[in-house]
Amino acid sequence: xxxxxxxxxxxxxxxxxxxxxxxxxxxxxxxxxxxxxxxxxxxxxxxxxxxxxxxxxxxxxxxxxxxxxxxxxxxxxxxxxxxxxxxxxxxxxxxxxxxxxxxxxxxxxxxxxxxxxxxxxxxxxxxxxxxxxxxxxxxxxxxxxxxxxxxxxxxxxxxxxxxxxxxxxxxxxxxxxxxxxxxxxxxxxxxxxxxxxxxxxxxxxxxxxxxxxxxxxxxxxxxxxxxxxxxxxxxxxxxxxxxxxxxxxxxxxxxxxxxxxxxxxxxxxxxxxxxxxxxxxxxxxxxxxxxxxxxxxxxxxxxxxxxxxxxxxxxxxxxxxxxxxxxxxxxxxxxxxxxxxxxxxxxxxxxxxxxxxxxxxxxxxxxxxxxxxxxxxxxxxxxxxxxxxxxxxxxxxxxxx
Amino acid sequence: xxxxxxxxxxxxxxxxxxxxxxxxxxxxxxxxxxxxxxxxxxxxxxxxxxxxxxxxxxxxxxxxxxxxxxxxxxxxxxxxxxxxxxxxxxxxxxxxxxxxxxxxxxxxxxxxxxxxxxxxxxxxxxxxxxxxxxxxxxxxxxxxxxxxxxxxxxxxxxxxxxxxxxxxxxxxxxxxxxxxxxxxxxxxxxxxxxxxxxxxxxxxxxxxxxxxxxxxxxxxxxxxxxxxxxxxxxxxxxxxxxxxxxxxxxxxxxxxxxxxxxxxxxxxxxxxxxxxxxxxxxxxxxxxxxxxxxxxxxxxxxxxxxxxxxxxxxxxxxxxxxxxxxxxxxxxxxxxxxx
Numbered sequence: 001x002x003x004x005x006x007x008x009x010x011x012x013x014x015x016x017x018x019x020x021x022x023x024x025x026x027x028x029x030x031x032x033x034x035x036x037x038x039x040x041x042x043x044x045x046x047x048x049x050x051x052x053x054x055x056x057x058x059x060x061x062x063x064x065x066x067x068x069x070x071x072x073x074x075x076x077x078x079x080x081x082x083x084x085x086x087x088x089x090x091x092x093x094x095x096x097x098x099x100x101x102x103x104x105x106x107x108x109x110x111x112x113x114x115x116x117x118x119x120x121x122x123x124x125x126x127x128x129x130x131x132x133x134x135x136x137x138x139x140x141x142x143x144x145x146x147x148x149x150x151x152x153x154x155x156x157x158x159x160x161x162x163x164x165x166x167x168x169x170x171x172x173x174x175x176x177x178x179x180x181x182x183x184x185x186x187x188x189x190x191x192x193x194x195x196x197x198x199x200x201x202x203x204x205x206x207x208x209x210x211x212x213x214x215x216x217x218x219x220x221x222x223x224x225x226x227x228x229x230x231x232x233x234x235x236x237x238x239x240x241x242x243x244x245x246x247x248x249x250x251x252x253x254x255x256x257x258x259x260x261x262x263x264x265x266x267x268x269x270x271x272x273x274x275x276x277x278x279x280x281x282x283x284x285x286x287x288x289x290x291x292x293x294x295x296x297x298x299x300x301x302x303x304x305x306x307x308x309x310x311x312x313x314x315x316x317x318x319x320x321x322x323x324x325x326x327x328x329x330x331x332x333x334x335x336x337x338x339x340x341x342x343x344x345x346x347x348x349x350x351x352x353x354x355x356x357x358x359x360x361x362x363x364x365x366x367x368x369x370x371x372x373x374x375x376x377x378x379x380x381x382x383x384x385x386x387x388x389x390x391x392x393x394x395x396x397x398x399x400x401x
Numbered sequence: 402x403x404x405x406x407x408x409x410x411x412x413x414x415x416x417x418x419x420x421x422x423x424x425x426x427x428x429x430x431x432x433x434x435x436x437x438x439x440x441x442x443x444x445x446x447x448x449x450x451x452x453x454x455x456x457x458x459x460x461x462x463x464x465x466x467x468x469x470x471x472x473x474x475x476x477x478x479x480x481x482x483x484x485x486x487x488x489x490x491x492x493x494x495x496x497x498x499x500x501x502x503x504x505x506x507x508x509x510x511x512x513x514x515x516x517x518x519x520x521x522x523x524x525x526x527x528x529x530x531x532x533x534x535x536x537x538x539x540x541x542x543x544x545x546x547x548x549x550x551x552x553x554x555x556x557x558x559x560x561x562x563x564x565x566x567x568x569x570x571x572x573x574x575x576x577x578x579x580x581x582x583x584x585x586x587x588x589x590x591x592x593x594x595x596x597x598x599x600x601x602x603x604x605x606x607x608x609x610x611x612x613x614x615x616x617x618x619x620x621x622x623x624x625x626x627x628x629x630x631x632x633x634x635x636x637x638x639x640x641x642x643x644x645x646x647x648x649x650x651x652x653x654x655x656x657x658x659x660x661x662x663x664x665x666x667x668x669x670x671x672x673x674x675x676x677x678x679x680x681x682x683x684x685x686x687x688x689x690x691x692x693x694x695x696x697x698x699x700x701x702x703x704x705x706x707x708x709x710x711x712x713x714x715x716x717x718x719x720x721x722x723x724x725x726x727x728x729x730x731x732x733x734x735x736x737x738x739x740x
Binding site: 013016073079086181184333 | 503504547548551553586595598599600601602603604619620621622623624625627628629630631632633636637642643699725728730
């Protein structure tokens with residue numbers, strides 16, 4: 001049987017494949033969902049208060065996994081400790097990213113503690129069995145639920161949210177910089193990368209929160225508990241951020257796609273890849289088309305308030321943002337640096353950098369989110385059920401009738 | 402100042418084996434690497450020891466035999482666990498413990514280094530025989546499908562109708578009005594290398610004498626440097642799974658030999674030497690002839706100089722400028738039809 005060396009031949013490869021596509025995608029969802037969760041605290045949008053707990057769980061699940069994608073893409077992932085033991089800061093973009101990510105994880109963990117503290121104390125004192133022990137651990141020994149401590153919690157959460165918003169911008173804006181800093185890739189070396197990434201991160205985060213709200217609150221607790229005002233508000237917010245995102249997309253299009261405004265290399269690359277090239281549909285159909293369709297859907301109040309339509313809007317916006325990540329990460333690498341034509345690339349189904357790994361990473365997000373839903377007191381009716389049983393009676397272990 | 406290292410008092414001192422300007426925390430990484438590598442090569446060494454009586458086609462185990470291993474990607478690296486000298490990467494890459502730099506490369510000039518190694522490609526003499534490509538592959542154990550140096554074919558001009566021309570096609574006479582040049586390409590060992598600056602773990606560095614190197618025991622294989630190099634000079638080594646590149650044959654240069662590609666160049670088109678020495682051949686060539694570097698617009702200050710190239714290099718099919726017509730290395734996975 002002849003050796004299949006075709007994936008090896010050639011100087012030019014897409015070295016950063018689908019895993020590096022989902023890396024900014026995941027971290028964008030983190031940054032966006034965190035910002036949505038902080039709306040009530042930092043910007044005084046009290047309407048979104050019920051989203052805070054769902055938001056912090058979604059953020060934590062995606063955040064823990066966000067660093068897994070580039071790690072899975074690295075060929076020597078077992079050496080990850082070097083990122084801490086010999087970081088190349090502030091010179092290497094990826095080196096600083098590690099530190100920002102670590103700070104962010106710590107911040108979200110602290111926020112998780114404070115946001116669930118009172119409920120954990122309640123369960124630690126009222127629930128029975130393993131839940132009593134587990135929620136006791138989560139309180140870290142705290143049993144004080146007085147007004148003063150609750151006020152302190154609120155202050156701490158506001159400060160954390162404000163710092164978190166700064167970190168969200170740093171975290172995701174910085175990912176734009178990881179690409180923008182590589183001057184060898186004509187389509188990456190662009191100061192627009194940071195604002196483009198951060199704004200589309202907020203777009204995707206709001207869309208994710210719509211889906212999470214409808215899916216978690218509506219799906220697990222009950223459709224009737226969905227607050228139409230929150231859906232309406234989130235979708236309206238989505239509309240405004242899409243305006244900004246589209247504006248930046250148009251600026252990018254004008255700066256890359258018009259020969260009079262840009263260098264020949266950027267123009268050549270943009271045209272051969274996105275205008276008649278391999279990613280034409282990905283760019284015009286999915287990245288721009290879905291975004292515009294989503295924006296149009298947000299114009300109608302009835303659609304905004306319908307859980308089904310709001311979810312649909314969110315879904316196509318998420319598709320658009322994924323396409324944006326794909327176009328940016330893969331698209332720029334299709335343009336060869338030292339040879340001719342375009343580099344051929346197709347996402348493999350199985351293997352290290354493949355659809356399989358990408359699905360697995362989203363699977364880990366799903367598992368982490370499910371575990372949090374089961375192990376954290378995020379819903380008041382569930383807390384009551386966990387503490388007293390479904391019939392509202394105090395549940396005592398092994399009490400004979 | 403912060404990068405100068407005092408030469409070790411005793412060469413047998415084990416601490417002196419790693420003369421990075423790094424904290425000793427890297428030793429932990431080396432140990433971790435050693436454990437991983439040891440596991441990986443355990444089977445191989447067993448196969449080696451028990452199979453010494455095998456035929457000369459033995460490759461040290463079925464996973465290194467191209468007829469048995471479907472994903473064979475070239476010969477394995479030197480066995481790092483055997484005490485034959487190849488296991489000491491720091492000694493191989495930097496035996497004199499020269500100061501190394503990960504950023505702020507302007508500091509190198511301030512130290513007035515003894516040597517500054519550069520290469521001159523004299524395109525008037527290159528015949529495009531690819532001897533350098535082969536010699537490099539052989540010297541450095543470069544796996545299948547990747548290259549540390551290669552020679553591309555460029556041309557300027559086109560085939561034009563000419564009643565006195567010597568080419569007859571369908572009764573029409575043409576004449577080739579074409580300048581062909583073979584352009585050897587290699588890592589430029591830039592004075593301001595973007596690939597070194599973006600490495601998140603300081604695995605790649607620039608030696609004081611100008612050579613840009615990768616430490617294969619530290620590299621995490623993230624690929625940032627490969628994307629950051631404007632010259633496509635870095636690749637992911639499919640055997641070691643780390644970033645890899647031309648080393649100017651550092652182990653030969655440190656012993657006073659020339660790089661393998663220079664030794665094998667039939668036309669003496671490649672000239673290697675010390676730019677700090679005004680009497681060296683490279684210095685005299687650079688003083689006497691106009692020369693350019695590849696992609697000067699990136700501001701990387703390449704240290705591989707080309708004589709006989711106009712500096713206007715492009716891959717666009719434009720007969721009025723020097724443009725690439727063929728590369729032997731990049732067509733298998735690109736959209737360009739093989740011509």
